[in-house]
Amino acid sequence: xxxxxxxxxxxxxxxxxxxxxxxxxxxxxxxxxxxxxxxxxxxxxxxxxxxxxxxxxxxxxxxxxxxxxxxxxxxxxxxxxxxxxxxxxxxxxxxxxxxxxxxxxxxxxxxxxxxxxxxxxxxxxxxxxxxxxxxxxx
Numbered sequence: 481x482x483x484x485x486x487x488x489x490x491x492x493x494x495x496x497x498x499x500x501x502x503x504x505x506x507x508x509x510x511x512x513x514x515x516x517x518x519x520x521x522x523x524x525x526x527x528x529x530x531x532x533x534x535x536x537x538x539x540x541x542x543x544x545x546x547x548x549x550x551x552x553x554x555x556x557x558x559x560x561x562x563x564x565x566x567x568x569x570x571x572x573x574x575x576x577x578x579x580x581x582x583x584x585x586x587x588x589x590x591x592x593x594x595x596x597x598x599x600x601x602x603x604x605x606x607x608x609x610x611x612x613x614x615x616x617x618x
Contacts, residue, residue, distance in 0.1 A: 482616075486557055489613040493554035496567075496606070500547025507540030523595035524585075546570065558615040565614070571607030575600050 506517045511528035514536060518524045526532060550567055553560035578585070578600045585591045 485613060486615060489557050489615070490554045492609060492613060493550045493557070493564075497547045497551035497554070500543045500550070504540040504544035504547070507536040507543075522599065523591045524589040525591075526589065558618050561615055561617065564610050568607045568610035568614070571603045571610065575603035575607065578603065 506514055509517065511533050514533075515526050515528040518526050546567070549563055553563045553567070557564065578596060582593070582596055585596050586593065
């Protein structure tokens with residue numbers, strides 16, 4: 481059971497790694513392409529100006545670093561248990577932030593409410609999954 485749980489955790493962490501690296505890569509695409517990707521994946525309408533290009537690339541680097549940290553944790557989950565706890569906390573913090581910003585996301589980014597809740601639920605599922613799959617202390 482423990483080996484299958486660890487294998488499942490590793491696969492999950494590699495999926496988190498891949499998603500966040502892709503998210504980072506999108507921020508380095510031409511502004512109009514990144515704008516279209518934001519609309520496709522998140523339902524956001526973003527004005528592609530020079531300020532948002534800078535901020536999105538900064539966000540992309542943070543996303544990549546988070547993804548890489550989850551990829552490192554996939555190498556030896558028990559050894560990187562604390563990193564997994566921080567990852568789970570970050571997912572919950574992002575969900576709480578989105579809940580607190582629902583009206584802002586709707587008015588500024590014109591995000592449909594259903595897309596906002598899809599993001600929130602996904603973040604909660606990811607955070608919960610990290611804690612459920614968290615390896616025992618060695």
